[in-house]
Amino acid sequence: MLKEFKEFAMRGNVMDLAIGVVIGGAFGKIFTSLVNDIIMPPLGMILGKIDFSNLFLTLSGEKFDSLARAQEAGSVTLNIGSFINSVIDFLIVALAIFLLVRQLNKLEKKDKKPVESKTKKCPFCLTAIPKKAIRCPACTSKL
Numbered sequence: 001m002l003k004e005f006k007e008f009a010m011r012g013n014v015m016d017l018a019i020g021v022v023i024g025g026a027f028g029k030i031f032t033s034l035v036n037d038i039i040m041p042p043l044g045m046i047l048g049k050i051d052f053s054n055l056f057l058t059l060s061g062e063k064f065d066s067l068a069r070a071q072e073a074g075s076v077t078l079n080i081g082s083f084i085n086s087v088i089d090f091l092i093v094a095l096a097i098f099l100l101v102r103q104l105n106k107l108e109k110k111d112k113k114p115v116e117s118k119t120k121k122c123p124f125c126l127t128a129i130p131k132k133a134i135r136c137p138a139c140t141s142k143l
Contacts, residue, residue, distance in 0.1 A: 028093065035089040055081030 008014065036053070044050040056067045057078045064070035070077050119128045127138040134143055 027096075031093050031096070032089050035085055035092060039088065039092075040085060052081035052084050055079075055084070 040052050044052055054067050056070065057080065058064065058070055059076040059078065062070075062073070062075055064073065064075065067077060067079065067081075118131060120131050120133075121127065122129055122136040122139060122141060122143065124141040125136060125139040127136060129136055129138075129143075135141065136143060
């Protein structure tokens with residue numbers, strides 16, 4: 001069983017997946033920082049100086065100055081701003097992956113050259129025959 005597991009774990013696809021997960025985690029941190037530190041502050045400023053990270057509702061009805069103070073007091077909160085940041089983070093990551101896959105697909109299409117057919121169809125019986133044939137083997141017509 002250990003040998004089988006080792007063979008499974010060392011397959012190319014499993015190793016590629018593991019590498020993808022590690023790199024994806026690193027890119028996730030970069031995109032989270034991009035959203036929280038670069039995109040959201042100007043967006044909040046444009047929308048009337050809203051700080052999305054401090055956008056929350058308390059279920060108890062109490063009023064707090066910040067999310068940190070509400071959590072310190074033990075109040076149950078709905079963290080709407082954090083959710084908005086996560087949605088924007090997801091959309092940016094999804095867009096980046098879409099653009100990457102789209103470019104890879106374009107490159108893959110450029111690499112494929114059209115394959116010339118080695119056969120042609122007999123004009124009389126429509127049987128596939130070699131291109132250099134002068135007589136159809138199916139209907140014996142001269143081509």
